[in-house]
Amino acid sequence: xxxxxxxxxKIKTALSLLVLNIAFLSTNVYANExxxxxxxxxxxxxxxxxxxxxxxxHMEYLLHKRDLTMHEGQRTKKHSLKECISCHVKKDKxxxxxxxxxxxxxxxxxHSYAAVSIDCFGCHATKPDAKLGILNSQNVKNKGITSLIxxxxxxxxxxxx
Amino acid sequence: xxxxxxxxAPVNTRREFLVKISAAGALTITPGxxxxxxxxxxxxxxxxxxxxxxxxxxxxxxxxxxxxxCVEGCNKEHGLTGHGREATDAQWMRKVTVTDKSIGKxxxxxxxxxxxxxxxxxxVCPTGxxxxxKDNIVLVDKHICIGCRYCMMACPYKAxxxxxEELSNQKSYSxxxxxxVESCTFCVHRVDxxxxxxxxxxxxxxxxxxxxxGDMKDPNSELSVALKTSSSxxxxxxxxxxxxxxxxxx
Numbered sequence: 001x002x003x004x005x006x007x008x009x010k011i012k013t014a015l016s017l018l019v020l021n022i023a024f025l026s027t028n029v030y031a032n033e034x035x036x037x038x039x040x041x042x043x044x045x046x047x048x049x050x051x052x053x054x055x056x057x058h059m060e061y062l063l064h065k066r067d068l069t070m071h072e073g074q075r076t077k078k079h080s081l082k083e084c085i086s087c088h089v090k091k092d093k094x095x096x097x098x099x100x101x102x103x104x105x106x107x108x109x110x111h112s113y114a115a116v117s118i119d120c121f122g123c124h125a126t127k128p129d130a131k132l133g134i135l136n137s138q139n140v141k142n143k144g145i146t147s148l149i150x151x152x153x154x155x156x157x158x159x160x161x
Numbered sequence: 162x163x164x165x166x167x168x169x170a171p172v173n174t175r176r177e178f179l180v181k182i183s184a185a186g187a188l189t190i191t192p193g194x195x196x197x198x199x200x201x202x203x204x205x206x207x208x209x210x211x212x213x214x215x216x217x218x219x220x221x222x223x224x225x226x227x228x229x230x231c232v233e234g235c236n237k238e239h240g241l242t243g244h245g246r247e248a249t250d251a252q253w254m255r256k257v258t259v260t261d262k263s264i265g266k267x268x269x270x271x272x273x274x275x276x277x278x279x280x281x282x283x284x285v286c287p288t289g290x291x292x293x294x295k296d297n298i299v300l301v302d303k304h305i306c307i308g309c310r311y312c313m314m315a316c317p318y319k320a321x322x323x324x325x326e327e328l329s330n331q332k333s334y335s336x337x338x339x340x341x342v343e344s345c346t347f348c349v350h351r352v353d354x355x356x357x358x359x360x361x362x363x364x365x366x367x368x369x370x371x372x373x374x375g376d377m378k379d380p381n382s383e384l385s386v387a388l389k390t391s392s393s394x395x396x397x398x399x400x401x402x403x404x405x406x407x408x409x410x411x
Contacts, residue, residue: 070302073209073294075353082333123303123338125331 038109043087048078058084081120086128099126205354213296214278215347216377216405217361218387219270223371224364226269229256231372234363235273238348239335244326251322251337253345254360268411271360271372274299274320274345275396275404282312282321291342297405298347306341313342317397320344347374377405
């Protein structure tokens with residue numbers, strides 16, 4: 001039973017995010033009824049196919065794309081597993097990516113609810129590739145030793161937290 | 162080009178291949194240039210084509226003994242890290258030193274998947290996971306690899322590795338995992354985007370410039386020109402596999 005408060009907040013969401021409203025409302029209703037929480041996408045206004053279609057048939061698109069890329073060398077981004085991750089991955093408090101297959105994360109949310117297990121992430125990266133490392137020689141050369149020290153200190157701080 | 166042809170291009174005999182190569186050599190400049198143009202503008206949705214054959218020429222005279230740049234480049238690109246167990250750690254590319262004792266001459270060369278025209282790994286694979294793309298890049302479709310390792314035994318170049326342990330932090334463009342066989346992909350993810358394989362880039366950066374990569378079917382490619390104007394060898398040419406990797410000054 002949604003309270004007036006949640007009802008109001010839903011309307012607010014719908015108004016302030018005109019483009020996203022349908023997706024948001026349906027996600028919320030879904031979440032309320034099933035106590036299933038699917039993390040919201042972090043990029044993009046909509047998915048690569050209509051949302052109801054994606055909910056039902058995302059595996060078909062993935063497997064089709066897999067064969068096309070593997071055997072025929074098709075490199076378009078639509079339906080690529082890398083791209084699903086780039087739009088659906090979340091970051092933690094210190095701005096590090098959280099693996100997409102961790103408990104509660106996008107690809108795991110429904111799957112653990114529906115007792116589906118997939119092996120894809122035994123091989124496929126679970127987050128976008130890391131940006132250039134701290135000790136990347138180019139950076140050190142360009143910005144000098146002081147910048148390196150600040151960066152190291154920053155990292156040390158963020159790992160302390 | 163976008164056909165559903167099974168098993169890639171029809172398998173040519175070695176003889177047909179040689180005939181084709183010489184025919185390609187005899188083409189006039191105009192169709193050659195046209196081919197070249199098409200080859201340059203690879204878009205993301207263009208598919209691998211049988212009009213191409215990717216290959217490599219490695220100049221052993223330029224390949225320095227003790228230099229490991231290509232191997233390191235490969236390892237870095239694909240995130241190949243070992244457990245310090247040489248016998249089983251994944252290795253897509255390795256440096257080999259050959260000494261001719263009678264004249265006391267030592268040469269050094271990298272060996273990796275030779276991307277054969279007639280790959281024995283694909284012949285023995287029970288699931289079709291080992292296969293040859295239309296443009297002759299030999300790959301493992303790890304989605305259907307069952308890890309039986311017949312291909313590893315069939316490969317005369319010892320170019321394949323089996324992954325024994327669970328992996329983490331793979332590169333997004335190079336998925337790898339326990340229980341499957343893997344080998345050099347000619348950096349297919351780069352080639353599909355008109356880039357050079359990581360080993361070639363690393364070799365160039367090291368200043369040795371020992372590797373030329375390109376399309377053997379394009380008579381104007383740097384590779385075809387280099388193959389035409391110098392003598393090169395296939396390793397174990399006697400097996401009739403017609404590898405795509407050739408060696409010069411060897």
